[in-house]
Amino acid sequence: MQVGSPPNPASGEAQGQSRAPGHLVYEALYSAILERRLAPATRLSKETLGRIFRVSTGTVQRALTRLADEGAVELAPNQVAAIARPCERNARELLEARLMIEAQVIRLIGDRLDAQHLAELRAMVERQRHCLAVGDHAGLLGQANRFHLRLAEHAGNPWLQSFLAKLLPRAALSIALSRGRAYTEASCDEHQALLDALEAGDPELAGELLSRHLHGLFARLRFTPPPTEDLRAAFQGRLEQPRR
Structure with a gap:
């Protein structure tokens, strides 16, 4: 942080x-x-x-x-x-920064993920679902951030990983302050669909899914x-x- x-x-x-x-x-x-x-x-x-x-x-x-x-x-x-x-401008700026960095992460990952990598990432999604089910909001934010950061690690560019590691705590804070339900069962499904696209060797689709996912998080924030x-x-x- x-x-x-x-x-x-x-x-x-x-x-x-x-x-x-x-x-x-x-x-x-x-x-x-x-x-x-x-x-x-x-x-x-x-x-x-x-x-x-x-x-x-x-x-x-x-x-x-x-x-x-x-x-x-x-x-x-x-x-x-x-x-x-909660600040809408700050949240939007964080969204824009994440879109730039994480889109490049997906492009660099390409078809690099093997079965072990995918199994680890899918387990992270299941932990997100568990946090959601028990109402552990802070745990859910942490698990979601670890998922995105783990993807960045697989991109093989430590600078992108470092930049994202500094952005994610700010994004989690923005989500917590907004009081909106940014992470839902649908957002867990979106993480799963992103992994499905990467497993299928379709980084272009994965990039589109990532963009929809991040825009969806922003749309669910509440600023009052x-x-x-x-x-x-x-x-x-x-x-x-x-x-x-």
Whole structure:
């Protein structure tokens, strides 16, 4: 999700960051947005969040600044931070970028996918269906993103893969903020049809199906925010309290 290379997960740097209170607050807020426990425009009082997470307001501020850098939170001088509002322009720009990158991914894949690759990708689609069936919205977004990123890996161009890896978290955030049902049983069927076309050696059809799929996701987004939610209710029973 970040520009540049992340720290090695096995390194002390990565482990230290994951245990840092600011990182834990960041992750909790980000998860609450993706899981739709916090609605767009919800006001994020540093004092209230500090009491919820039992950390200082400075720790909360660092988490909010990071979220703002990623487009998840709106920060304005001398104002209380708030969950970002859905933005149609931003969603459309993400769509356009994804269309450019993923169309090239499909062209480069061509007929490269063997039976093992296809079986792995079809298993990803089934995991999407499972998330949909149990109402795991954040899990569904994650599985869908992994599906598209795995396709990019098979294209054999690490630059395209890198660009898409930076776009997909932003796209997931845009979908979560919009509150529309972007991913449905039909979208899982669209992933399946895309794989069928690639298996048949028809990248032109696969490209057309990809374009319809991404346009369909955009068409199902909703850009009017619902009423905001209570901060304490969003995190009730979900916290392992970070230390100051």
